Amino acid sequence: MVGMPENAALSVGDLVELDLTGIAHGGVGVARHEGRVVFVADAIPGERVRARITEARKKSFARAATVEVLDPSEDRRPHIWPEAGLERDPAERPGGAEFGHIALPRQRALKAEVLTDALRRFGGLGTDALRDLGGGVLQVESLPGDAEAEAPGLDGTTHTSAPGLGYRTRVRLHVDPETGEVGPYAARSRRVIRTASLPLAVEEIGWIAPLDEAISEAEAVDLVSPSADDPRMLVSYPGERRRAGADDPVRESVGGREFLVRAGGFWQVHREAPVTLFEAVRDAILELAGSDRFDPGAANLDLYGGAGLLAAAVAEAAGPGLRITTVESDPGATDDAAENLADLVGALTVTARVDRHLAELRAAAAPVRERLRRGTVVLDPPRSGAGGEVCAGLGEVAPANIVYVACDPVALARDTATLRELGYTPVSLRALDLFPHTHHFETLAVFLRD
Template identity: 40%
Template sequence: MTEPGRGLEEAERVELTVGAVAPGGHCVARVDGQVVFVRHALPGERVVAEVTEVHKGFVRADAVTVLAAAPERVEPPCPYAKPGRCGGCDLQHVTPAAQLEWKAAVVREQLTRLGGLTPDELDGLGVRVEALPGGPLGWRSRVRYAVDAAGRAGLLKHRSHEVVPIDRCLIAHPAIQALPVLTPSGARWPEGDAVDTVASTGGDVTVSTVAEGVATPVDGPAEVREVAAGREWTLPASAFWQVHPAAADTLVGAVLAALEPRPGESAWDLYGGAGLFAAALADRVGPGGRVTLVESAAQGVAAARENLRDLRQVEVVAARVESALARRRITGPVDVVVLDPPRSGAGGRVVRELAAAGPRAVAYVACDPAAFARDVRTFAGLGWRLATLRGFDLFPMTQHVELVGLLLPPD
C-alpha cells in the first residue's frame, strides 16, 4: 500500500481498480488521488500495476497481474503483446467486439472534452466504430521493423527506442510474415536503421532498408500497385498508402456517402496524397466539374499527377494546404471538400480559411480523435455543425481509429 501523500515511484508495484478507457490504449485509475494511466488492463478490473513513468500530475503503469478479470479479457494471441515487450498492439487482451466499443468510448470522450459537444449532440451522432473485413490479424500491408545494434529486425517497446527482436508479427499481412526479414530466418540488417515491408493489394511484395530516412528497395519492385476506387494505382513502395487492404475503398465509400457530390460541382481534396479521393470526386462531378488536389509531399504529388493524368478535370497543386489557402493558390467558389490532414489535424488557420471559401459540405477524414475534436470545436465557433460521424477500425488490435465526419455550414 502506498503511503498517503508519498506518491508512486518508477518500478513500484501497486494494487488498484481500473476505471474508464483513455486515449493511447490506457485505462484511468487513481491511487491516493494520483492519476495512473494503466496499459494491458480493462475497465473494472482489479490488477497489480507496475509504474513505468512518473510525471508531474500523473504516472504511467502496466498491469502485470490480473486479480479480477473483466469478461471482455482474452489471452493475447501474440506472445510479444505483453508488458515490457512489443508496444505495437495496445488491445490484444480485449475481445474484438469490446475493442470497437473501447475506441467509440474514446471518440465520445474526446468530442465532449475537446470538441465541446453536448450530451444531446453526442447522442444524435450515435458514435460507433465499424469493423472492416478480414478479422483482427493478418491485415497490416505495410510494416516498418526497427533494427537493433546487432542488426536484428524487430519492433519497439511502448514509448521507447528499445528494439524487441521478434520471430513474427501476427497483425502483418501473411505475405509479409513469410518474408525472411526477422531473426529466426538468420537475417541481419547492419546497414540500416529500419526495414520496410510492403504487400500491396495489387500483389506486389517489397523489402527496403531505411538509412537516415531514405528507403532503398533490396527485394521486390521499387514501385507497387494498389487497387482501390475502381482504379489501379502505381506509386513508390515508400509512398503513403492506407495499411489495411480494405481501408481505401471503405474511406472512399464513406466520403462519397457523406458529401453526395453532384455533376458539375467544384471539389477540393486537401492533403490529397496520391489522389484517392480526388479520383472518386472526379468520377462524381464528371467532365463538367472541377477537382483541385493539394499535397505538399513530393512523392504524393508525383504519384497523383501520374495516376490521375487521364482525369482532365483534376488539377494537382504542390503546396502546403495552409499556404495554398492563404496565398490564394486555390480559391472558391467550391461546393464540397475532403479534408484529410495528418495526425496533428488541420488547425484553426486552415479551418477558418476553409469555412470562408463557402463549401456546402466538408468530409473530414481523421486518424486522431483529439485533433479532430479540436477542429470540430473551431468549426462550431464559426457556426458549423458536425452532422454525421462514422468510425472505422482500420487498425485492429491497436488503440487507433479512423473517423469520417460530415461538417455542414450555418443554414
C-alpha cells in the same frame, strides 16, 4: 500499494493494486491511487490489476504496466501477440498491439467511448448533438473480412486465427544500432524487441520479414505488400536524404481501379481500408448531392490528397463534370495523383503545403472565390489534425461542405470546435476500425456551412 507505507510517493518500479475505471486516448486504462491518476497499460476498465509504475515524474499522473490481473474482465483474451503478453516483463513487450488482450467488440466499444469523450470535451458537442451524429449511439464499424483473417505462421504457412489479424499491408520495423537485430520498438520506448511473428501483418509480409536476421548499420526496415504488386523490403540507413522506396512505384487495386503509389510513400495499412474509405467518401458526396448541396462544377478541393484516392472517390460520385484540385506537399505523391486522375478532365494536381495553398486561394479573384464558396472540401490531414491555421483558412475560403477524414479523435474534436466557431455544423459521423487490436481508428465527419 504493495510493500509500501500508506500515502508514500509513487516511484518507478513500485508495485500497486489498481481498479480500472475508464479508458484514455492512447489505449491505456485509467485508475487512481490516493487521488493521483495512473494510466495503466495492458488493462481493461472494470478490472483490478497489480501494476508496476513505469513513469512518475509528473505530480498529476503516473504511468504503469499491468503485471498481474487480480479480477479479470470477461472481455480479456490471451494476447494475440505472445511476446506482448503479461508473462513478459513490461519492458520486453513489443508495442503496436496495445488492445491485443481485449475481445474485438469491447475494443470497438472502448474506441467509441474515446471518440464520444473527445467530441464532448474538446469539440463542445452536447448529448443531443452526439446522439444525432451517431444515429443514437456512436459506434465503431468493423471492416469486411477481419473475422476470417489469416496470419502467417512461423513456418511460412498461414493459419486461421483470432478475428482482426493478418490485415496490415505495411509494417515498419527498427534495427538495434548495436546488434543489428530487427524488430518493433517496445511500447513507449526506442528499444528494439525481437519477436518471432507479426500477427497483424498480411501473409506476404510474413514471408519477407527479417525477424531472425541482423542487418548491420541500418536504421529501419519497411515491409510493404501492395495489393496488385510484389512485396518489398525497404531498408533505411542513417543520414539518407531520401526515404527508402521514394522512387519505387507499386500498384494498388481499389474496387477494380488501379492506383500508382510509391512503395515508401503513404497508403492506408489495412488491406480493406482504401476501398472502405473510398466508398465512405463517395457515399458522403452522394448524400450531399441528393440534398442539392454538392456542385460538381464548383471549385472543389481534396486537401492532403496523397495519391488521389479520395479525389477519385469524389469523381465516382460526381461523374464526368467534376472539377477538383488535389493538394499534397509530397512531390512524388502529387506525381502519382496526376497519373491516377489522368482520366478526369476536370482534375488538377498541385504540389503545395495546404496552409499556403489556402492563403493563395483567399487572395483569388471574386469569381474564383464564389466558386470556392459553392465547393466541397475533402481533407485527410495527418494525425495532428488540420489545426487552427488550416481551419481558419477554410473559414475564409468558406466552402459549402467539408468532408473530414480523421485518424485521431482528439485532433478531430479540436478541429470540430474551431470549425463550429467558423460557422460549420457537423451533421454526420462514421467511425471505422481500420486498426484492430490497437487503439487507433478512423473517423469520417461531414460539416455544412451554416
